[in-house]
Amino acid sequence: MTYCVAIKVDDGLVFAGDTRTSAGVDDVRTYNKLHVIELEDRVFVLLSAGNLATTQAVVANIRRDLDAPVATMSLRLARYMFDAAEYVGSISVRAQHQIASQAQFSNADLRTTFILGGQIRGEEPAIYLVYPEGNCISSSPETPFLQIGESKYGKPILDRVIRPEVQLEDAARCALVSLDSTMRSNISVGPPIDLAILPTDSLKITHKQRFDLDTPFYARLRESWGHQLVAAFRNLPKFDWEAPAEQGSLLKEPNQQAANG
Structure with a gap:
């Protein structure tokens, strides 16, 4: 499984995803699920979740069309982001059919979902969710983020924090926390984590970084988030029947818990 998220705020776009691909409990591998394509007057980021063979076929076909001397459609020729999303959907459907025809007796799930x-210069930044069937939807001001893969664990923090007016760096931190929450609850999502930031009208990725669990910034972020969650929980309103002495001992500090075993 996997988990990827894209966030749209007024200042730009944030993309993040894990890199774990598993064919079983004893076959865990790492593959890139965040793909960047930068051209003269446009920039695209593709996030993927689903069958790896289909994903690789889609990415390969997209890059091949970019270099084709004669092409009826490509990311280079798309006039609008919606056209680009529909193009990715059509490539995905074709790749699924081609792979299925080569493995007629396989029961493998060949579907892949993309963000x-x-x-594109002259148009606002946009994010689209591209379904395996080829159709797509965009984000909205009410829900300015899109998720694919194991999305349920990382959604609550996005629902509470992400708004169009949120600063780009805060959106990036929220994406990393969303991934951390998912990894804590589902072993099929795992590090390293890829992060890419696209400011509005920059037409290029200004920051792209991979974080492992021991990457200093990411380690500090995870530790700080965990401590502050515990602190917030300790400050929740107390029941009417709780005695004052009990109110201060609802939760011990993490280091005290460790000391007491």
Whole structure:
């Protein structure tokens, strides 16, 4: 499984995803699920979740069309982000059919879901969720983020924090916390984590970084988030029947818990 998220705020776009691909409990591998395509007047980021063979076929076909001397459609020729999302959907459907025809007796699930985000000069940045069937939807001001894969564990923090007016770096931190929450609850999602930031009208990725569990910034972020969650829980309103002495001992500090075993 996997988990990827794309966030749209007024200042730009944030993309994040894990890299774990598993074919079983004893076959865990790492593959890139965040793909960046930068051209003269546009930039695209593709996030993927689903069958790895289909994903690789889609990415390969997209890059091949970019270099084709004669092409009826490509990311280079798309006039709008919606056109680009529909193009990715059509490539995905074709790849699924081709792979299925080569393995007629296989029961493998060949579906792949994508998030395509980016900006074409003259148009606002946008993110689209591209379904395995080829159709797509965009984000909205009410829900300015899109998720694919194991999305349920990382959604609550996004629902509470992400608004169009949120600063780009805060959106990036929220994406990393969303991934951390998912990894704590589902072993099929795992590090390293890829992060990419696209400011509005920059037409290029200004920051792209991979974080492992021991990457200093990411380690500090995870530790700080965990401590502050515990502190917030300790400050929740107390029941009417709780005695004053009990109110101060609802939760011990993490280091005290460790000391007491």
